[in-house]
Amino acid sequence: MEDRPPHDDQLVARAKRGERDAYEEIVRRHQQIAFRTAWVITGSAADAEEAAQDAFLKAYRALGRFRAGAPLRPWLLTIVANEARNRARAAGRRERLVLRVAEERRPGGAVPSPEAALLDFEQRDELLAAVADLSEADRQAIAWRYFLDLSEEETAAALGCPRGTVKSRLSRALGRLRERLEAADA
Amino acid sequence: MPELERMLSRLGEELAWPETPDLAANVSTRLDEPAGRPERPAWRERRARRLEWPARRRLVGLRRTLALAATALLLLAGTVFTAAPGVRDAVLDFLGLQGATVERRERLPTPPPERPLDLGSRTTLDEAADRLGFAPLVPQVLGDPDGVYVRQGLPGGELSLAYRPGPGLPRARSTRLGALVGEFRGDLSPEYLGKVVGPDTTVEQLTVAGDRAIWVEGAPHFILYRDPAGRILESSVRVAQNVLLLEHGALLVRLEGAFDRERALAIARSLR
Numbered sequence: 044m045e046d047r048p049p050h051d052d053q054l055v056a057r058a059k060r061g062e063r064d065a066y067e068e069i070v071r072r073h074q075q076i077a078f079r080t081a082w083v084i085t086g087s088a089a090d091a092e093e094a095a096q097d098a099f100l101k102a103y104r105a106l107g108r109f110r111a112g113a114p115l116r117p118w119l120l121t122i123v124a125n126e127a128r129n130r131a132r133a134a135g136r137r138e139r140l141v142l143r144v145a146e147e148r149r150p151g152g153a154v155p156s157p158e159a160a161l162l163d164f165e166q167r168d169e170l171l172a173a174v175a176d177l178s179e180a181d182r183q184a185i186a187w188r189y190f191l192d193l194s195e196e197e198t199a200a201a202l203g204c205p206r207g208t209v210k211s212r213l214s215r216a217l218g219r220l221r222e223r224l225e226a227a228d229a
Numbered sequence: 230m231p232e233l234e235r236m237l238s239r240l241g242e243e244l245a246w247p248e249t250p251d252l253a254a255n256v257s258t259r260l261d262e263p264a265g266r267p268e269r270p271a272w273r274e275r276r277a278r279r280l281e282w283p284a285r286r287r288l289v290g291l292r293r294t295l296a297l298a299a300t301a302l303l304l305l306a307g308t309v310f311t312a313a314p315g316v317r318d319a320v321l322d323f324l325g326l327q328g329a330t331v332e333r334r335e336r337l338p339t340p341p342p343e344r345p346l347d348l349g350s351r352t353t354l355d356e357a358a359d360r361l362g363f364a365p366l367v368p369q370v371l372g373d374p375d376g377v378y379v380r381q382g383l384p385g386g387e388l389s390l391a392y393r394p395g396p397g398l399p400r401a402r403s404t405r406l407g408a409l410v411g412e413f414r415g416d417l418s419p420e421y422l423g424k425v426v427g428p429d430t431t432v433e434q435l436t437v438a439g440d441r442a443i444w445v446e447g448a449p450h451f452i453l454y455r456d457p458a459g460r461i462l463e464s465s466v467r468v469a470q471n472v473l474l475l476e477h478g479a480l481l482v483r484l485e486g487a488f489d490r491e492r493a494l495a496i497a498r499s500l501r
Contacts, residue, residue, distance in 0.1 A: 063257060063260055066256075066257075066260070067253050067254075067256070067257045068253075070252055070253040070256045070257070071252075071253040074249055074250075074251075074252040074253060075249040077252070078247075078249045078250065078252065079246055079249070082246070082247060088247035088248075091247070092250045092252070095252055096252050096255055096256055096259075099252060099256045100256060100259055100260070100262070103256070103260060128325070128419065129325075132323065132324065132325030132330070142244055143244070143245050144240075144243045144244060144245060145243060145244065145245035166236070167240060167243070170236055170237070170240055171240065174237075178458050178459045178460050179459050180420070180457070180458045180459030180460075181458050181459070185237060186241075189234060189237035189238050189240075189241050190237070190238075190240065190241030190244055191241065192238065192241065203416060203417065203419050204384065204417060204418075204457070205384055205417065208384065208457070212457055212458065215457075215458060216458065217233060217234070219458070220233065221233060224233075
């Protein structure tokens with residue numbers, strides 16, 4: 044039990060007391076999800092890096108206002124997403140998010156039969172193309188909830204919408220995705 | 230979990246994400262930086278020129294019986310935006326506030342035909358305060374509005390304050406009003422409001438009493454609204470007159486009229 048890594052709450056409490064290594068650990072723990080959340084907005088790795096970095100600095104300065112015991116990740120992701128949106132706007136451009144599948148990687152690591160692989164790749168490409176064809180807001184909601192596996196609360200935080208409306212927004216986005224897949228099949 | 234959602238989750242595992250940089254080390258070295266370091270100096274330093282607006286009493290109460298909504302005019306969207314993908318793609322410049330975007334395109338589509346302005350249901354300021362998810366702001370230099378409208382449908386709702394034309398408030402071609410003030414929670418609807426301008430319209434970034442703002446003036450340009458998914462509501466597209474967009478706390482405030490920039494700034498600074 045003694046080897047268990049400290050909970051976010053403990054790290055936050057220590058960081059509030061000025062222990063910088065505790066905050067560094069918080070950043071290390073959440074940097075990947077923060078960076079990817081920002082990338083979904085900026086479409087550029089360089090902008091996402093700057094946005095996530097600035098967001099962590101803002102969060103550090105705002106730590107005093109963070110309610111003890113509240114989940115840290117949604118709070119962080121709200122700041123990250125705001126920062127990424129501001130950056131994308133200030134830069135006066137929007138790089139379209141390009142999603143692609145990693146090479147040489149198959150689910151489960153197993154090598155499927157050639158027929159199964161072909162079907163799988165076709166389905167996957169179709170799905171990717173349909174996601175790419177969605178509006179920016181729909182694409183972001185789907186990327187956060189399903190690709191990054193954010194919880195509904197975290198997805199709401201990234202979208203900047205009340206938690207109660209995430210379900211309906213996602214369901215509308217999925218509906219539009221289905222329409223596109225059906226149109227592609229027809 | 231339904232099939233489509235399962236497929237999406239699986240696809241997520243196979244995506245090629247860009248490599249995550251070592252933020253922890255970089256953040257750690259920057260923790261001692263002073264807060265409030267300007268990230269976009271050009272934006273922050275370009276302060277709006279402050280002009281004193283002389284105290285004046287507006288003549289109100291005259292012809293109050295006319296229904297404002299019925300006299301106001303609006304332009305119909307038709308399918309101008311979706312029917313012209315080439316035009317839609319040619320975005321030359323893009324600015325944003327929390328709740329609003331402004332984009333400049335190479336050329337604008339043909340203006341849509343007119344139709345009545347739809348501001349929601351008419352109410353009073355007190356009732357509006359009860360129904361909205363924010364405290365309404367009223368420009369003190371304009372006094373009580375001649376019409377108060379509330380529209381539900383977006384988080385927190387949307388407030389419109391209509392002012393008749395009068396001294397210092399010339400009639401706008403777009404709304405036939407002297408001034409139209411719109412307010413909504415920009416933090417909850419980050420891209421609800423959009424402005425689309427052509428090459429001849431002036432777009433200026435300002436700071437009004439510490440709030441970020443964008444002034445849009447001259448040459449026909451469009452205003453539009455988006456649904457929660459970010460799609461343009463075609464029926465909301467209309468030609469607009471001069472507009473000041475202002476980020477005030479959680480609110481996005483829009484002032485529209487035939488007035489000039491200085492007048493717009495004076496109105497904005499008197500919002501309470």
